[in-house]
Amino acid sequence: MRVLRRLSQVLVFLVFVFLFLNTEYKDNDVLPYAVNVFLRMDPLVAGAATLAGRAVINLLWPALAVAGITLFFGRFFCGWVCPMGAILDFADASIFRKLKRRVKLPANLPRLKYFILFFLAASSLFTLQMVFLFDPISILIRSLTISIFPGINMAINSLFDALYFTNIHAVTRVSEPVFSFLKNHFLAFEQPQFRLAALVGSIFLLIISAEYFQRRFWCRNLCPLGALLGLLGRFGLTRRRVGDSCISCGKCERDCRMGAIGGDFKSTNASECVECLDCRSICPEKAVHFVGRGRPELLPVNAGRRGVITSLAVGAVAAPIFLSEGYRKVSDPSLIRPPGALSEEKFLDRCTRCGECMRVCTANGLQPALFEAGLSGLWSPILVPRMGYCEFNCTLCGQVCPTGAIKRLSPREKRKTKLGLAEFDRSRCIPWKGESNCIVCEEHCPTPVKAIRLREEQVTTLSGEVIRIKRPYVDENLCVGCGICENKCPLTGHPGIKCTSRGESRAQGAELLTTDEG
Amino acid sequence: MKKFGRRDFIKGAASCSAAAGLNLIEGIDPLGLVSEAFAGTVRPVIAVASNKTPEALTRAAVNAIGGMGKFVKRGEVVVVKPNIGWDRVPAQAANTNPDVVKTVVMMCLEAGAKKVRVFDRPCNDPRRCYYRSGIQGAVESIGNPAAVIEFVDDRKFEILPIKNSTTIPSWSFYKPAFEADKLINVPIAKHHNAARLTMTLKNVMGLLGGNRGNIHHDLDIDIAELNTVVKFNLHILDAVRILTANGPQGGRLRDVKAMNKVMAGTDPVAVDSYGATLFGITGYDVPHVVYAHKLGEGEIDLKKVRVINV
Numbered sequence: 077m078r079v080l081r082r083l084s085q086v087l088v089f090l091v092f093v094f095l096f097l098n099t100e101y102k103d104n105d106v107l108p109y110a111v112n113v114f115l116r117m118d119p120l121v122a123g124a125a126t127l128a129g130r131a132v133i134n135l136l137w138p139a140l141a142v143a144g145i146t147l148f149f150g151r152f153f154c155g156w157v158c159p160m161g162a163i164l165d166f167a168d169a170s171i172f173r174k175l176k177r178r179v180k181l182p183a184n185l186p187r188l189k190y191f192i193l194f195f196l197a198a199s200s201l202f203t204l205q206m207v208f209l210f211d212p213i214s215i216l217i218r219s220l221t222i223s224i225f226p227g228i229n230m231a232i233n234s235l236f237d238a239l240y241f242t243n244i245h246a247v248t249r250v251s252e253p254v255f256s257f258l259k260n261h262f263l264a265f266e267q268p269q270f271r272l273a274a275l276v277g278s279i280f281l282l283i284i285s286a287e288y289f290q291r292r293f294w295c296r297n298l299c300p301l302g303a304l305l306g307l308l309g310r311f312g313l314t315r316r317r318v319g320d321s322c323i324s325c326g327k328c329e330r331d332c333r334m335g336a337i338g339g340d341f342k343s344t345n346a347s348e349c350v351e352c353l354d355c356r357s358i359c360p361e362k363a364v365h366f367v368g369r370g371r372p373e374l375l376p377v378n379a380g381r382r383g384v385i386t387s388l389a390v391g392a393v394a395a396p397i398f399l400s401e402g403y404r405k406v407s408d409p410s411l412i413r414p415p416g417a418l419s420e421e422k423f424l425d426r427c428t429r430c431g432e433c434m435r436v437c438t439a440n441g442l443q444p445a446l447f448e449a450g451l452s453g454l455w456s457p458i459l460v461p462r463m464g465y466c467e468f469n470c471t472l473c474g475q476v477c478p479t480g481a482i483k484r485l486s487p488r489e490k491r492k493t494k495l496g497l498a499e500f501d502r503s504r505c506i507p508w509k510g511e512s513n514c515i516v517c518e519e520h521c522p523t524p525v526k527a528i529r530l531r532e533e534q535v536t537t538l539s540g541e542v543i544r545i546k547r548p549y550v551d552e553n554l555c556v557g558c559g560i561c562e563n564k565c566p567l568t569g570h571p572g573i574k575c576t577s578r579g580e581s582r583a584q585g586a587e588l589l590t591t592d593e594g
Numbered sequence: 595m596k597k598f599g600r601r602d603f604i605k606g607a608a609s610c611s612a613a614a615g616l617n618l619i620e621g622i623d624p625l626g627l628v629s630e631a632f633a634g635t636v637r638p639v640i641a642v643a644s645n646k647t648p649e650a651l652t653r654a655a656v657n658a659i660g661g662m663g664k665f666v667k668r669g670e671v672v673v674v675k676p677n678i679g680w681d682r683v684p685a686q687a688a689n690t691n692p693d694v695v696k697t698v699v700m701m702c703l704e705a706g707a708k709k710v711r712v713f714d715r716p717c718n719d720p721r722r723c724y725y726r727s728g729i730q731g732a733v734e735s736i737g738n739p740a741a742v743i744e745f746v747d748d749r750k751f752e753i754l755p756i757k758n759s760t761t762i763p764s765w766s767f768y769k770p771a772f773e774a775d776k777l778i779n780v781p782i783a784k785h786h787n788a789a790r791l792t793m794t795l796k797n798v799m800g801l802l803g804g805n806r807g808n809i810h811h812d813l814d815i816d817i818a819e820l821n822t823v824v825k826f827n828l829h830i831l832d833a834v835r836i837l838t839a840n841g842p843q844g845g846r847l848r849d850v851k852a853m854n855k856v857m858a859g860t861d862p863v864a865v866d867s868y869g870a871t872l873f874g875i876t877g878y879d880v881p882h883v884v885y886a887h888k889l890g891e892g893e894i895d896l897k898k899v900r901v902i903n904v
C-alpha cells in the first residue's frame with residue numbers, strides 16, 4: 077500500500093511541475109490548463125481569502141472539495157498530495173538518508189503550527205491576510221517562480237553558452253540540439269529575473285534544511301495548512317488502528333515521520349498522522365490497519381488552550397496595527413498593480429503572493445513588492461516598468477490568479493484598463509532637454525490611437541542654435557499606464573518618462589475607464 | 595552574403611553576352627537586367643504588381659524582375675527577413691503580410707534553396723509577435739523542414755564597424771543574416787512618426803542587437819548608414835495593406851488602407867521612393883530615403899527608375 081502512496085506523491089508532483097512549466101505564454105491567449113489548481117484546492121488559502129475578503133470566491137471550489145474529503149479521510153493531503161511534502165520526503169530519501177538525528181526537540185514544538193493557524197484565522201477575520209507567509213503551496217510556487225526556476229534556468233543557459241562559445245564543432249554538434257530541446261520544453265523563453273530572488277529562495281531552502289532536525293520538520297511543527305487539515309480530518313474514517321497481534325516492538329513509533337504515534341504504540345494522534353502507511357508496511361505482525369474493524373485509540377490534539385487564545389489575540393491585535401500603516405493612507409505612486417487587480421484593500425485581502433502572475437507575465441514586468449504596499453503587502457505583485465512592461469494584448473495574470481485578486485479580463489476589457497499614467501520627466505527626456513529627437517516611447521506606445529503624441533517645436537539649444545524638435549506629450553485619456561514607454565526609454569539611470577499608479581482604473585471601485593476603441 | 599567575386603563577374607559577363615544575342619520581350623527581360631546592373635549607369639528596375647491575391651502579387655512582382663531563380667541558386671541558404679515587430683494581427687497592417695512571406699519562402703524553395711530561415715527581432719514579446727502576425731503559422735504551413743521560422747538567438751550578435759559613420763561608429767548585428775548565401779528583405783509599408791515612413795531601408799533595424807532606442811536620436815542618418823553595412827540581395831515590399839497613421843504599430847483598422855500591391859527590386863531607395871507614392875508623398879519627403887540616396891545606396895528619382903507594372 078505504501079507503494080501506492082509513493083506513486084501518488086510522484087504523480088502529483090509531476091503534474092505540479094507540468095502545470096508550473098505551463099504557466100507561460102505558449103501561442104495561446106487563453107491558457108489551456110488550470111495551472112493554478114494547487115492553490116485553488118488549498119483550504120488554508122481559501123479560508124483566509126474568503127474570511128478577509130468577505131466574499132464567496134467561486135474559483136476556490138476545489139478547496140471545499142479537499143476539505144470535504146479530509147473530513148472523511150483525514151490528513152491524507154499531506155502524505156499523498158502536497159508537493160511540498162513530496163519534496164521533503166524526497167530530501168529525506170536522498171540528502172538526509174545517512175543522517176542520524178541526535179537533536180532532541182521540545183515536545184511542544186508541534187503546537188507552533190496551531191498557533192500560526194489561529195493567528196492567521198484571527199488576523200484574516202479582521203481583514204489582515206498574512207497567509208502568504210506560511211502557506212506551503214504559496215511558499216513553494218513563489219520560491220520556484222522567483223528564485224529556484226530562474227536559478228536553474230541561468231545555470232543551464234550558462235552551461236550551454238559556455239559549450240557554444242568553445243566553437244568546437246564536435247561539442248556544439250551535440251550540445252546545441254540538446255539545448256534547443258531543453259529550450260522548447262523546460263527552460264524559460266527569456267531568463268526571468270526577480271527582485272528579492274535570493275531572499276525568497278532562502279526561505280524555501282531553510283524549510284528543506286530543517287529536515288536536519290526531524291523528518292517533515294515543517295509539516296510537523298510549522299505548517300498551518302497541515303494544522304487545519306489535521307483538525308478537519310481528526311474524526312475521519314481512515315484512522316490508524318492497531319490489532320491485538322501487536323507485540324509492542326515500537327518499530328512504528330520510531331519510524332513515524334510525523335511523530336504521530338503514542339508511547340504505547342497503539343494510540344495515534346489523528347491530527348498529526350498523514351496516512352503515509354509506513355507503519356502498516358513495516359509492522360512485523362501486520363497489526364496496523366487503516367480501514368476495517370477495530371476502534372482507533374486517539375491522542376488529544378497537542379495545541380494548548382492558553383497558546384491558542386494568545387495566538388488568536390495576537391492576530392486580532394496585529395490586524396489594526398498593520399492596517400493603520402502609513403502606506404495604507406498615502407499609497408506609493410510606484411504601486412502599479414496588474415491589470416484587473418481589485419481595489420487595493422480588497423486586493424491585499426485576497427492576494428496570497430503565490431507568484432503565479434509573476435511567473436506568467438510575458439515581459440517579466442510583475443515583480444514582488446518590497447515595501448511599496450507596506451509590510452502587509454510584502455511580495456505582492458507590482459509592475460516595475462523598468463524591468464518589464466505590461467503587454468497590451470496579454471490577459472494571462474488574470475487567468476492564473478487563484479483567488480480572483482486579479483480579475484480575469486477579456487482582451488477588450490484589458491486594453492481599456494488603466495494601470496496608471498505615464499508622465500514625462502522634462503529635465504531628463506532627450507527632446508524635452510532640447511538635445512535631439514528621440515520618440516522611442518511614441519513608437520512603442522500600444523494604444524490604437526497613440527497616447528504619446530509629438531508636436532514639433534522650435535528650441536534654442538545651449539549653444540544658441542535654433543532647431544526644430546518633435547517633443548512628446550501624453551494624452552492622459554488614452555494612456556493605459558502599461559509602462560512600455562518607460563521600459564524602452566533609451567536613457568540609462570532614471571527614465572525620461574515614468575509610469576505611476578495615478579489614474580488607475582481600479583481606484584474608482586475597479587470600473588473601467590475607456591480609451592478610444594479596442 | 596557572399597561577396598561579389600571573380601567567378602560571379604565571369605558568370606555575369608557571360609550572361610550579358612548571352613543576353614545580347616537574344617531578343618527578349620520587354621518587361622520580362624531578366625538577362626537584360628543583369629547587363630544593366632553590370633553597366634552601373636543604367637536605370638534600376640522595380641516591379642509593381644497590383645490587384646491580385648497576396649500570393650499572386652508576390653509571384654508577379656518577383657517574376658517581373660527575373661524570377662527567384664535569378665537571386666537564389668540551387669543549394670543556397672537564404673534568410674528571409676520580414677517585419678514581425680509587433681503583437682498585431684494581419685488586418686492591422688503592422689507586420690508583413692503572412693501570405694507574402696509564405697510565398698517568398700516557397701519561391702526560394704522552388705528555386706532550389708537548401709534552407710530558408712525566417713526571423714526578426716521584434717519590439718513586443720517575440721512569441722506573441724510571431725504567432726499573432728500569422729507569419730509563424732504561414733511558414734510552418736509550408737510543411738517543409740527546409741523552411742524554418744526561428745527566434746533570434748542572443749549569442750549570435752556581432753559588433754561591426756559602420757565605416758564613415760557620422761553618428762554611430764559601430765553596432766551589433768545579427769550574424770546569421772550575414773552568414774546566409776542570400777538575404778531577402780520583406781518589409782511592409784507603414785507610417786512611422788519619427789522616420790515618416792518605414793519600408794525596405796528601415797527594416798534593417800530588425801537585424802540589430804543592443805538597445806535600438808539609442809539609434810533614434812539621429813534616426814534618419816542612422817538608417818541610411820546602417821544600410822551601407824547590411825546589403826539585401828532582393829527587396830520585396832508588401833503593400834497589400836498599408837498603415838497610414840499611428841504607425842509603426844497601429845492597431846486601429848481605420849488607419850489601414852488596402853492597396854493590393856507588392857513591389858520588388860534590388861535597389862532599396864528606388865523601391866522606397868516608389869512606396870512613398872502610395873502614401874501620397876515622394877521619396878524626397880522621407881529624410882532617410884534622401885540620405886540613403888546621397889550615400890549612393892540607390893536611385894531616389896523615379897524618373898530614372900524603370901517601373902514594370904504587372
